[in-house]
Amino acid sequence: MLLPAGKVQADVGLIDRTADLLARSTDGPGLVVELPLGMPAMEAIGLFAESDGAMRLSDMVCVVDAAHLLADLDSPDLVPLPGGEDHARRADLVVQQIEYASQVVLAGASSLAEDRLLVLEALVGALSPQAAIRRSSGEGGDAAVVEALRHRRPTRYRQEQTRAGWVGLLNGEVAPTDGSAPVEVLHYEQLRPFHPGRLHAVLETFFARGSAGSIVRSAGFCRLASRPHVLARWDQSGRSLVLEPLAVDGSADADEVLSFGQDLAIVSVGMDARRLVSALDEAVLDDQELKAGPAAWSQYADPFPHWNVAPDR
Structure with missing residues (x-):
């Protein structure tokens, strides 16, 4: 089942309610949550890492626009967080989502020269050494997510995270x-x-x-x-x-x-x-x-x- 970012942005509690509903069935489907940019990755990890319930976080896919990744990492723009009262810097959110991802997909990779892609892959690898890095020819994120889920490698997420490259x-x-x-x-x-x-x-x-x-x-x-x-x-x-x-x-x-x-x-x-x-x-x-x-x-x-x-x- 998929929870799109728009619904999550409007009602963060929807994740918990949907997870509780799915957990009642032992053979029920998994849950794919599309996180809004304004939701910190650590908040999602906190919801499901080492959970006592049937639903546990097993994969976190970060899809980035390859052509604009360097600009996003240098951006001073502020992004509204859920509720609309607080804001966070775009660069901070992008870095955090990459650092805690189990997979990072470079969307629109086919439009870039090979030497540029190698730099982006090296940068992502430095930020998130444990993440699998994939190239996607599609510009949109949907196809990239489907591709990533096909190659998913379930990851044991814990509340205390050491995945970030700097750690x-x-x-x-x-x-x-x-x-x-x-x-x-x-x-x-x-x-x-x-x-x-x-x-x-x-x-x-x-x-x-x-x-x-x-x-x-x-x-x-x-x-x-x-x-x-x-x-x-x-x-x-x-x-x-x-x-x-x-x-x-x-x-x-x-x-x-x-x-x-x-x-x-x-x-x-x-x-x-x-x-x-x-x-x-x-x-x-x-x-x-x-x-x-x-x-x-x-x-x-x-x-x-x-x-x-x-x-x-």
């Missing part, structure tokens, strides 16, 4: 590239904290303006010297980058320090990795700044938004 890279399960491929995968590690002002300049030059190639995705963990006891989550898709507090050293819910310094996964098309790494290294504290200690660091001009955090003692 595999930080965990050592995915190897970085050697710099010769058009799609560069970089694991940046640095024990020293960032100087907030110099990091902001690097973000403006290399991430916003693309001086080292188009950085499509970066994610991981970082620390700012001006906020030395806070571990931050780094989350960037296209033109949008968010730094938000993840844990405070010494808080009641953290038995140990989760991470020192910087631990970042970076995926880019045409990236000059040496220039980027050099710029990031120059953005961390030098020897004299490091010796000055946290009291001096707190005086640094900090252009990033304020975090309302305090350790729980």
